[in-house]
Amino acid sequence: MKKYNLSKLAGGAVLAGLLLPVTSTQASPDAESIIRSKCLACHTEESAEPAQFSRMSHQRKTPEGWLMTIARMQLMHGLKVTDEERRTLVKYFADKQGLAPEETAGSRYAMERRLNTMESFESTNFTEMCARCHSGARVTLQRRPAAEWEHLVHFHMGQWPTLEYQALARDRDWMDLAFKEMVPELASNYSLKSDSWNQWQQMAKQPLSGSWSFSGQMPGKGDLRGVMTVSGGQGDQYKVKVDGEYADGSAFKGSGSAIVYTGYEWRANLTVDGVKMRQVFAASADGSELTGRMFESIHDEAGMDFTAIRSGSTPKLLSVQPEYIRAGSTEVLTLVGTGIGQKIDLGDGIKVVSELYRDDNKVVVQATALSSAETGQRKVKAGKANGATLNVFDQIGSVRVVPEFSVARVGGNGGSTPKYNGHFQAEAWMNGADGQPGTDDDMRIGFVPAKWHVEPFDAQAEADRDTHFAGQMDAKTGVFTTAAAGPNPERRMSTNNAGNLKVVAEVEENGQTLNGDGQLIVTVQRWNNPPLP
Amino acid sequence: MKNNNKLRRSAITLLTATALGLSGTATMTALAADGKALKSGQEYMIVANYPNQLHVLDLATDSVYKTCDLPGRFGPGALQVAPDKKTAFVLNNGYEDIYGVDMDTCEVTFHANMSQARNERTKSIYAFALSYDGKELYTVQNPTLLERDHYRVQPTRLAVYDTSSGLNAKPVRMFPSPRTVTAMQVGKDGGLYMAGPDIYKMDVQTGKYDVAIPSRNWQRERYVQPDVLNVWAVQTPTQDFTILYTTARFQEGSEDLNTADWLYGYFNVNLETGATEARDFGPITEIYFTGTRSPKDPNIMYGVLNRLAKYDIEKQELIQAAELEHSYYCITVNQTGSKIYLAGTNNHVAVFDGDTLERLNTIDLPGGDMSTTTAQVFVR
Numbered sequence: 001m002k003k004y005n006l007s008k009l010a011g012g013a014v015l016a017g018l019l020l021p022v023t024s025t026q027a028s029p030d031a032e033s034i035i036r037s038k039c040l041a042c043h044t045e046e047s048a049e050p051a052q053f054s055r056m057s058h059q060r061k062t063p064e065g066w067l068m069t070i071a072r073m074q075l076m077h078g079l080k081v082t083d084e085e086r087r088t089l090v091k092y093f094a095d096k097q098g099l100a101p102e103e104t105a106g107s108r109y110a111m112e113r114r115l116n117t118m119e120s121f122e123s124t125n126f127t128e129m130c131a132r133c134h135s136g137a138r139v140t141l142q143r144r145p146a147a148e149w150e151h152l153v154h155f156h157m158g159q160w161p162t163l164e165y166q167a168l169a170r171d172r173d174w175m176d177l178a179f180k181e182m183v184p185e186l187a188s189n190y191s192l193k194s195d196s197w198n199q200w201q202q203m204a205k206q207p208l209s210g211s212w213s214f215s216g217q218m219p220g221k222g223d224l225r226g227v228m229t230v231s232g233g234q235g236d237q238y239k240v241k242v243d244g245e246y247a248d249g250s251a252f253k254g255s256g257s258a259i260v261y262t263g264y265e266w267r268a269n270l271t272v273d274g275v276k277m278r279q280v281f282a283a284s285a286d287g288s289e290l291t292g293r294m295f296e297s298i299h300d301e302a303g304m305d306f307t308a309i310r311s312g313s314t315p316k317l318l319s320v321q322p323e324y325i326r327a328g329s330t331e332v333l334t335l336v337g338t339g340i341g342q343k344i345d346l347g348d349g350i351k352v353v354s355e356l357y358r359d360d361n362k363v364v365v366q367a368t369a370l371s372s373a374e375t376g377q378r379k380v381k382a383g384k385a386n387g388a389t390l391n392v393f394d395q396i397g398s399v400r401v402v403p404e405f406s407v408a409r410v411g412g413n414g415g416s417t418p419k420y421n422g423h424f425q426a427e428a429w430m431n432g433a434d435g436q437p438g439t440d441d442d443m444r445i446g447f448v449p450a451k452w453h454v455e456p457f458d459a460q461a462e463a464d465r466d467t468h469f470a471g472q473m474d475a476k477t478g479v480f481t482t483a484a485a486g487p488n489p490e491r492r493m494s495t496n497n498a499g500n501l502k503v504v505a506e507v508e509e510n511g512q513t514l515n516g517d518g519q520l521i522v523t524v525q526r527w528n529n530p531p532l533p
Numbered sequence: 534m535k536n537n538n539k540l541r542r543s544a545i546t547l548l549t550a551t552a553l554g555l556s557g558t559a560t561m562t563a564l565a566a567d568g569k570a571l572k573s574g575q576e577y578m579i580v581a582n583y584p585n586q587l588h589v590l591d592l593a594t595d596s597v598y599k600t601c602d603l604p605g606r607f608g609p610g611a612l613q614v615a616p617d618k619k620t621a622f623v624l625n626n627g628y629e630d631i632y633g634v635d636m637d638t639c640e641v642t643f644h645a646n647m648s649q650a651r652n653e654r655t656k657s658i659y660a661f662a663l664s665y666d667g668k669e670l671y672t673v674q675n676p677t678l679l680e681r682d683h684y685r686v687q688p689t690r691l692a693v694y695d696t697s698s699g700l701n702a703k704p705v706r707m708f709p710s711p712r713t714v715t716a717m718q719v720g721k722d723g724g725l726y727m728a729g730p731d732i733y734k735m736d737v738q739t740g741k742y743d744v745a746i747p748s749r750n751w752q753r754e755r756y757v758q759p760d761v762l763n764v765w766a767v768q769t770p771t772q773d774f775t776i777l778y779t780t781a782r783f784q785e786g787s788e789d790l791n792t793a794d795w796l797y798g799y800f801n802v803n804l805e806t807g808a809t810e811a812r813d814f815g816p817i818t819e820i821y822f823t824g825t826r827s828p829k830d831p832n833i834m835y836g837v838l839n840r841l842a843k844y845d846i847e848k849q850e851l852i853q854a855a856e857l858e859h860s861y862y863c864i865t866v867n868q869t870g871s872k873i874y875l876a877g878t879n880n881h882v883a884v885f886d887g888d889t890l891e892r893l894n895t896i897d898l899p900g901g902d903m904s905t906t907t908a909q910v911f912v913r
Binding site: 042043044054055151153154155157158159161162164165167170171173174175487493494 | 628654656658675677679683684685686712713730749758760761762857858859860
């Protein structure tokens with residue numbers, strides 16, 4: 001085993017294919033008997049009642065964190081468990097030694113596969129010692145006592161012996177710093193014991209079956225709403241159906257299964273219109289709301305923010321779609337939520353002309369914003385339901401590309417790694433009182449349709465013909481599909497189809513074209529792509 | 534440096550092989566029977582590549598003279614040529630083993646597994662060198678104890694091997710070593726030069742070491758701490774151990790990096806004389822993985838990664854640069870300095886004229902990528 005450890009270290013690549021199970025769970029005695037039969041060749045049983053084992057009983061992690069650990073035991077340390085047994089173990093550990101909801105706040109982007117997140121941490125040491133190689137969130141989503149953080153340093157140095165030699169490591173006594181400064185810092189900031197976790201363990205966990213009204217906004221497709229039906233619940237497993245529509249009327253229909261870890265970590269695998277998708281949501285403590293991200297399983301860059309509210313909960317509006325209306329115009333607006341009351345109040349200067357449709361989860365109205373309506377954000381109410389806003393604007397002053405800076409990756413072409421494409425949205429803004437775009441008093445209007453293209457970001461990109469080689473922008477959807485992976489003999493030095501591009505959105509406004517731009521780096525594959533980046 | 538004294542004090546360990554049941558040395562046999570001997574007086578170059586082989590190139594004809602299969606698995610394929618120019622030593626098998634290969638017969642004549650215990654996993658990160666007489670092999674080892682349910686990183690150590698110990702070589706001496714040592718070379722006086730946070734010189738009998746050239750801890754007025762990474766210990770015709778550094782020099786009276794001069798430079802130890810040097814040779818306009826001075830003109834520095842560049846050291850000027858069809862990592866020159874050889878990455882060696890930087894030749898290798906192999910030129 002020893003001999004192939006390092007090659008398995010590419011193990012990250014193998015881990016990449018792992019998705020959290022959503023199909024099984026076992027009661028804890030089974031998990032403990034698996035541990036006793038499969039793990040004690042290396043681990044020690046420290047106590048039988050309550051069951052406590054060396055290393056594993058002294059850490060808390062997310063479901064993804066536990067999956068990575070157990071998968072690593074399989075890949076690198078010869079653990080032999082069936083997929084079924086691994087699922088049982090992940091569930092057991094995530095439930096018994098998970099993170100409280102507030103302990104994951106601020107780091108959920110890693111579980112939600114938002115790989116274009118730009119992290120920022122106060123601690124320079126943390127940034128350079130930990131987040132230099134992997135996401136900082138992978139660390140902030142763990143809780144350990146000092147002894148276990150120390151084990152982690154030893155593991156890192158043993159597993160990746162060259163990490164001391166790399167840039168931002170070879171300029172310092174890395175090992176000393178890791179043991180003497182990082183271990184205490186981590187043990188203090190991310191300690192095993194916490195009040196949050198104690199309280200969360202005491203709380204009754206809410207079952208999540210029922211009918212859910214949901215709202216989303218998919219780049220390239222637009223606003224989405226619908227109903228998610230959740231049934232079952234035994235062993236925290238559910239059957240899930242989604243039935244919705246995009247703003248353009250196209251359907252969003254699919255089904256699959258879900259499992260809830262730690263009493264609130266919702267993970268679902270669905271097939272929606274033939275495409276495999278994942279849901280990574282957090283349930284609110286009262287079990288009435290789900291929030292997170294829904295994304296394609298293979299192309300997890302294609303995804304959307306997603307919110308859902310359970311039917312029968314306190315009335316609430318999730319969104320008004322679209323989220324803006326121009327003063328002096330009449331538009332069709334859809335209010336999404338639950339318990340949407342009869343009396344709809346869109347705010348000053350906006351009149352409901354007629355109600356076009358109503359069901360339990362949405363109300364469609366025709367509304368007019370008066371020419372005299374003051375610009376700005378309105379709080380929208382429908383009976384007792386509120387929580388959504390509507391932006392009134394008179395004129396688009398500027399357009400911003402979202403994300404402003406992002407990374408996409410070449411892929412495919414017979415390689416093991418799929419393309420990681422770019423998904424862009426044009427965000428319209430209204431000038432503030434100063435009449436100038438790009439100043440602090442600008443008001444966000446919302447996402448608007450745009451015409452898309454890419455340009456070379458700089459002279460080097462132009463000389464290297466990056467726009468020609470790096471991929472194709474869909475003018476209508478703002479989806480940039482990257483080029484094929486691998487050295488390209490047509491390029492200077494046979495380099496990959498990498499590129500440094502300016503992403504340009506053009507929006508027509510009063511006969512003028514407003515441009516917004518962002519930067520897109522197209523680079524090589526992410527070879528090491530485990531569940532938590 | 535404060536560790537230095539502590540390390541010195543705790544030094545001097547002599548380990549015998551028997552104490553530490555070593556595993557896995559049984560399969561050493563001649564793997565390729567290409568028995569074509571090298572010719573005396575002939576100039577050769579060696580490189581290693583995937584799947585796992587050593588190539589001897591004839592530099593008179595710039596062609597592959599012979600190929601030997603290597604034991605273990607490929608990686609990194611770092612090479613050192615023994616002073617007798619008969620044996621090539623290769624760090625291989627995932628940085629865990631050093632093999633000596635008789636280039637005449639392709640026979641493996643030496644093997645040392647870096648691990649000294651059954652539960653130890655030990656890697657050498659390009660850190661090995663031969664004594665001036667070839668009788669000893671020095672390597673800096675990074676051990677990790679693989680305990681039942683955890684790892685324990687151990688202090689790094691210098692292990693000394695007798696190159697005549699055959700296929701189950703055990704260290705004859707071991708000493709604590711600084712961490713993060715990579716390239717190493719031995720001077721004529723027997724001192725071992727180790728490139729780490731600083732360039733150290735170690736007494737291989739006592740394990741005592743001192744800073745030969747300060748790097749991280751240099752005190753050069755207006756200069757920031759240099760950055761150094763060199764994993765290619767190229768044995769040069771001039772007996773120079775050359776290591777590139779990058780740094781920035783503030784303008785007088787300023788500490789503003791935006792206005793600083795960004796500079797390339799080199800550390801050099803003349804292994805013959807022990808003379809050391811730290812000298813800038815030009816502004817940073819691109820990155821080089823390796824650099825070497827011309828045996829014809831010590832004022833000429835060549836560097837390579839994405840271009841082959843040539844500098845006038847005195848004037849600190851880029852004189853000329855040749856475009857390359859892909860990156861090359863490792864530069865070396867022939868004995869006279871008339872030709873430059875570029876290796877590393879891909880499976881061919883590029884040959885350039887040392888004066889004009891004109892591309893002269895391409896030597897195609899059987900097999901695949903050379904990775905971070907060290908190209909070594911020598912005369913049998």
